[in-house]
Amino acid sequence: MAAGEEHGFVFVAGLHRSGTTLLGRLLSAHPQISGFSGTGVPADEGQHLQSVYPCDYEYGSPGRFGFAAEMHLTESSALVSEENAERLLAEWSPHWDLSRRLLLEKSPPNLIKTRFLQALFPNSTFIVVIRHPIPVSIPTAKWRGTRRYDRLLDHWLRCHALFEADREQLDRVHVLTYEQLVGDPAGVLEEVFEFLELEPILPSEPVEAGANEKYFRRWKELKRDPRMRAYLDLVSLKYEHRVRSYGYSLLRPVPRTLRAWALVSSPPSRHERSASFERRAPSYPAHVSQVSSLRERLGAHARRLWRPPARKDSIRGQPGSLRTAS
DSSP states (O other), rough: TTTTTTTTTEEEOOOSSSHHHHHHHHHTTSTEEOOOOOOOOGGGGGGGGGGOOOOGGGGGGTTGGGGGGGGGGOTSSSTTTHHHHHHHHHHHOOOOOOOOEEEEEEEEEGGOHHHHHHOOTEEEEEEEEEEEHHHHHHHHHHHHOOOHHHHHHHHHHHHHHHHHHHTTSSSSSSEOOOHHHHHHHHHHHHHHHHHHTTTOOSSSSOOOOOOHHHHHHHHHHHHHHHHHHHHHHHHHHHHHHHHHTTTTOOOSSSOOOOGGGGGOOOOOOOOHHHHHHHHHOOOOOOOOOHHHHHHHHHHHHHHHHHOOOOOOOBBOOOOSSSSSOO
């Protein structure tokens, strides 16, 4: 019998500060799901309760781990073996109630390990939560003691791009946004429980609906410094197009509740996603020359105001392209 064949596994994934802890608690409140609680490790994350694969802190921790090739694991990894599946199960089992049908594990790096976990446990389901990159990046920057928002946004995009590519190989995956979860917790949970083939239950705790707004206000406050404003505007221009493909915006970071592309069973093409966003997005400069001209003006403004000190901030030889003081 394969490891854990008598149970189903639910892996919750999403970058740090994306709502994985909240979602994990809400799901674990179901009488047929057992999650980790009171383990003594940070945020009760399963990555800290095992010795099979590397943890995020080994490769830069939040905001950096996704840049390390060693953290992106698939079914081709040398770590995929029946022995390692049994070891993981043995290390995690003391923290689960094995009388329940579904066993839940939550760790942010699961976002780039889905194919690996599916290879170890074929009866796995993945619940992935995505959140606007600004509310993800600001608290991560505070935790890291940095103002390298370009690197944090680049990390957000890299990890979600890796997941998007891996998603095509997954048998069972349900994706939701943090904005949807806090906007309609009962409705979103009902969808997730139905996807897990469970009788829905109501949210087990109050859910704060306005958490994103304070980070949007903080983003605006950062721009009171002319140097930071020039820097953040350049960063926003650089990443706007890619961020928009996920239904978000850096140039107009207003809170919205959207039926994001990610919720459909088969994600649409990039063209379809872009067209869908254009229909609901606020107006932006339509012509490429307008955006290029704005970028040039902001760049000249930033160079006049501030020449940031030469400084390397890299992870395993991957320096950032925009620099500002930490």
